[in-house]
Amino acid sequence: MLSMDAFSLYIMFCVLAPLLGAFTLLFLFIFEKRIDLLEKQTREIALQRELQTALYNQLNQEIQPHFLFNTLNSILSLARLERKTELIRSIEALSRLLKFKYQTNSPFITINDELTYIKYYLEIQKIRFRDRLHYEIAMDPSVGQAVIIPFLIQTFVENAFKHSFEKYAGEAFLKIIVEKKEKYVHVTVWNSSSEKHEDQPHKGGLGLENIAKRLELLFSPEHTSIQLTSLNDKTNVLAVFPYVNKNENQGDKRL
Structure with missing residues (x-):
């Protein structure tokens, strides 16, 4: 015969057991939904990242012909002026540049490579402009x-x-400055101009829009x-982005 305490425990167990079972099932249901949600978010993030990578690569491909056409136009100017010796030197420089460029298909490069x-x-431009062009890289x-x-x-x-x-x-004066300030890289390019400007910002053209989009994606x-500004007879453009050492991010296609 059950004692009163044992009977009370039995009644309590009979009452609590279904409740515990219900709470367990509810917890498992919520946990399963949470897992499904996390998996969905992971798939969406992966898809978004793939789309961003595709867009980034597309923007890279858009800017390359622009650069090549500008370089070829400079060489064409030498050909029209019949400056044959300088033309040959320019073609040799372009050949070295293209050889260096297509050694890698990475979506990003080092600053050393970019300066190369x-x-x-x-x-090529120095051959074209001769003593008129002065430039400095710091x-x-x-x-x-x-x-x-x-x-x-x-x-x-x-x-x-x-x-x-x-x-x-x-x-024609051109100066390139690349420096590290705290956790960011600052790239400044300023050039002289015979046209006077008031101190004002500029939006820039398609080339700068392309750069801004690619920086945001990377x-x-x-x-x-x-930032692009003009003051008096100088134009200054500044790009700021995080400092990331390539050797520390070998596997990252987007940083």
């Missing part, structure tokens, strides 16, 4: 292996020739910026 492109390009050695989108600095340099040096006579919008 620019030196080849400036070599780089903080600590940012040489930092990640940068292809043709970022190159586009800034091309704009200097397209919008200033090719339009206005006189001395890093994130809140950590990147592009």
Whole structure:
């Protein structure tokens, strides 16, 4: 015969057991839904990342013909002027540039690589403009292996020739500054112009829009910026983006 305490425990167990079972089933149901939601979010993030990678690669492909056409136009100018010796040197420089460029298909490169492109390009322009062109490259050695989108600095340099040096006579001055400030890389390109400007910001053309979009895709919008300003006879363009060492992010296609 059950004692009163045992009987009370039995009644309590009979009452609580279904409740515990119901709570267990509810917990399992919520947990399963949570897992499904996380899996869905993971798939959506993966899909979004694939789309961003595809868009980034598309933007990279768009900017490359622009660079090539500008370089070929510079060489064509030498051909029209029948400057044969300089033309041959320019073609050799272009050949080295293209050979270097197609050694890698990475969606991003190092600043050292980007400056290598620019030196080849400036070599061609120096042949074309002769003593009229003066340029300087100043780089903080600590940012040489930092990640940068292809043709970022190159586009800034091309704009200097397209919008200033090719339009206005006189001395052409170009300066490229690459430095690290705290956790960010600052890339500054300024050029002289015979046209006077008031101090004002500019939106820039399609090339700068392409750069802004690619920077946002490679890093994130809140950590990147592009500023283009003109003051008196100088135009200044500044790009800011996070410092990321390529050797520390070998496997990342998007940082």
